[in-house]
Amino acid sequence: MTHQQALFEYALRLGDNALILGQRLSEWCGHGPVLEQDIALTNIALDQVGQARSWLTYAGEIEGKGRSEDDLAYHREQREFRNVLLVEQPNQDWAYTMIRQFLFDAFNFYLHEQLTGSRDQTIAAIAAKSLKEITYHLRYSSEWVIRLGDGTDLSHRKMQTALDDLWIYSGELTQVTPLDAFMAEEELGADLDRLRPRYEEKVREVLEEATLSAPNLPYHQQGGKEGRHSEHLGHILAVMQSVQRAYPGQKW
Amino acid sequence: MSDNQLTKHFQDQIDQEVKIEPKDWMPEGYRQMLIRQISQHAHSEVIGMLPEGNWISRAPSLRRKVALLAKVQDEAGHGLYLYSAAETLGIDRDELIAQLHQGKAKYSSIFNYPSLTWADMGAIGWLVDGAAIMNQVMLTRTSYGPYARAMVRICKEESFHQRQGYEILLTLVRGSEDQKAMAQDSLNRWWWPALMMFGPNDEDSVHTQQSMAWKIKRKTNDELRQQFIDATVPQADYLGLKVPDPDLKWNDERGHYDFGPIDWDEFWQVVKGYGPCNRQRMRDHIAAHEEGAWVREAALAYAEKRAARLETAVA
Numbered sequence: 001m002t003h004q005q006a007l008f009e010y011a012l013r014l015g016d017n018a019l020i021l022g023q024r025l026s027e028w029c030g031h032g033p034v035l036e037q038d039i040a041l042t043n044i045a046l047d048q049v050g051q052a053r054s055w056l057t058y059a060g061e062i063e064g065k066g067r068s069e070d071d072l073a074y075h076r077e078q079r080e081f082r083n084v085l086l087v088e089q090p091n092q093d094w095a096y097t098m099i100r101q102f103l104f105d106a107f108n109f110y111l112h113e114q115l116t117g118s119r120d121q122t123i124a125a126i127a128a129k130s131l132k133e134i135t136y137h138l139r140y141s142s143e144w145v146i147r148l149g150d151g152t153d154l155s156h157r158k159m160q161t162a163l164d165d166l167w168i169y170s171g172e173l174t175q176v177t178p179l180d181a182f183m184a185e186e187e188l189g190a191d192l193d194r195l196r197p198r199y200e201e202k203v204r205e206v207l208e209e210a211t212l213s214a215p216n217l218p219y220h221q222q223g224g225k226e227g228r229h230s231e232h233l234g235h236i237l238a239v240m241q242s243v244q245r246a247y248p249g250q251k252w
Numbered sequence: 253m254s255d256n257q258l259t260k261h262f263q264d265q266i267d268q269e270v271k272i273e274p275k276d277w278m279p280e281g282y283r284q285m286l287i288r289q290i291s292q293h294a295h296s297e298v299i300g301m302l303p304e305g306n307w308i309s310r311a312p313s314l315r316r317k318v319a320l321l322a323k324v325q326d327e328a329g330h331g332l333y334l335y336s337a338a339e340t341l342g343i344d345r346d347e348l349i350a351q352l353h354q355g356k357a358k359y360s361s362i363f364n365y366p367s368l369t370w371a372d373m374g375a376i377g378w379l380v381d382g383a384a385i386m387n388q389v390m391l392t393r394t395s396y397g398p399y400a401r402a403m404v405r406i407c408k409e410e411s412f413h414q415r416q417g418y419e420i421l422l423t424l425v426r427g428s429e430d431q432k433a434m435a436q437d438s439l440n441r442w443w444w445p446a447l448m449m450f451g452p453n454d455e456d457s458v459h460t461q462q463s464m465a466w467k468i469k470r471k472t473n474d475e476l477r478q479q480f481i482d483a484t485v486p487q488a489d490y491l492g493l494k495v496p497d498p499d500l501k502w503n504d505e506r507g508h509y510d511f512g513p514i515d516w517d518e519f520w521q522v523v524k525g526y527g528p529c530n531r532q533r534m535r536d537h538i539a540a541h542e543e544g545a546w547v548r549e550a551a552l553a554y555a556e557k558r559a560a561r562l563e564t565a566v567a
Contacts, residue, residue: 019314023309026308026309026317026321027308027309029301029305029308029321029324029325030301030302030305030324030328030536030540031305031536031539031540032540032544033540033543033544033545033547033548034544034547034548035298035328035331035332035335036332037547038301038325038328039325039328039329039332042321042324042325042328043325045321046318046321046322046325049314049317049318049321050318052314053314053315053318056314069314070313070314073314074312074313093543094543094544094547146554147550147551147554148547148550148551148554150554150557151549151550151551151553151554152546152549152550152553154546154549154550155546155547155549155550155553158546239309239310240309240310242310243310243311243312243370244312244313247312247428247430247431250427250428250430250431251423251426251427252312252313252316252370252423252424252427
């Protein structure tokens with residue numbers, strides 16, 4: 001793996017995580033449980049898509065083939081996407097959406113905290129800007145996990161079910177792939193082995209306050225980071241890319 | 253003061269352009285007319301999120317996606333200010349939403365038309381927000397203080413949305429033949445419904461006279477409609493798109509555009525609930541509200557638990 005290839009793949013992964021989660025969250029727009037939360041969740045969707053634009057633009061620059069953020073978002077096949085499996089899981093209901101968001105935010109927070117110290121100045125700069133947003137996201141999703149976990153019997157049950165279903169995707173967040181090992185070694189990316197205990201501690205702390213229990217699983221699902229996705233991503237892209245694909249080469 | 257004196261004092265205030273505030277005495281009819289109008293306006297903002305929300309996941313560039321998300325989010329914000337303005341009249345949001353779901357409160361019929369292509373995101377911004385602005389600029393001077401103040405803020409954002417919509421169409425008409433055709437098709441479908449947004453002709457409008465006397469409205473439906481047409485036709489010309497009205501012609505003598513007859517049968521069909529998306533919009537809104545019930549209940553239950561724990565901790 002060359003330095004340039006690694007940087008490109010890494011920026012793509014960061015961009016794809018943000019893009020696919022932003023796409024999922026934006027499906028809520030106009031359908032939230034109450035107007036104030038519709039607005040709040042749309043804010044997070046806006047931040048995610050905004051972050052995706054920064055990372056994908058940077059990925060295109062590193063690659064040096066003249067691909068723009070839109071070329072990368074709209075003209076790659078699902079096997080070329082590098083997002084983790086967690087972010088492509090369906091919204092289902094507010095419980096799934098909040099559990100997914102919390103698990104991702106907790107990881108994303110410590111990830112970006114480390115990335116602000118990257119030897120690559122662009123990575124450090126995008127991470128620093130994003131970290132402010134992610135700090136808010138984590139506070140928001142933590143509060144909702146606690147509120148609904150410790151709310152009514154019904155909300156507790158719904159949250160526990162969502163956690164049981166989504167937990168299997170949480171391991172991939174801190175899974176060290178050869179790319180992660182390279183990026184940590186070069187001090188360009190995050191050291192996930194160093195990150196993992198802090199992430200796990202945060203999750204443990206919030207789940208405990210929420211009176212929820214993390215399942216104890218012998219195995220976790222992974223593969224998104226290498227482009228092996230769940231069935232959901234194909235549908236997300238079929239919708240997201242439809243106009244660009246139907247009218248190739250146009251300006252919008 | 254007797255009721256007659258109160259009514260006279262109230263009308264004097266209105267005539268002297270003094271804003272009416274929530275704690276001031278007001279005739280029950282004025283209160284009811286405002287609740288009806290402000291809630292209808294709030295519901296329109298919220299139901300209006302649906303046809304545009306329909307294209308967020310398919311926005312053809314990331315820049316457009318962000319802009320559309322932000323726009324629909326602004327509409328949610330407008331809904332919130334307007335519900336708050338209505339609440340100053342002594343009715344709460346839950347009751348207003350219940351009235352919407354029971355079909356007792358209305359929202360703008362324009363949102364019962366489907367958004368079929370990306371160009372509709374342009375046409376809605378340009379024409380629908382454009383028509384709304386004509387009405388809302390007038391309402392910044394409406395006699396009820398909280399409503400007027402909500403409108404000032406809303407108008408700033410709406411005019412930004414309108415420019416954004418126009419710019420979407422401008423990009424399309426400068427693009428391929430397919431894109432230009434998409435823009436023209438969108439104008440063809442949205443033009444007449446946009447003109448209907450101003451409501452029935454003045455002679456058929458039941459509320460206009462009283463509303464003007466109380467200075468809730470300051471221009472009639474037909475005046476606003478004409479003003480909209482006069483402003484919008486040159487913009488269509490600049491886009492190189494054809495307004496779908498064979499009778500549309502500048503009238504030098506009147507200093508206005510003449511235009512063809514509006515299909516009021518279609519207008520009433522949609523108002524009465526038989527438009528292309530009436531049932532769908534209401535079903536979607538009710539579903540979101542019902543599916544959100546457990547979330548709202550749990551949030552309340554948690555807040556109560558927390559308050560009780562704090563109390564125990566203090567005691």
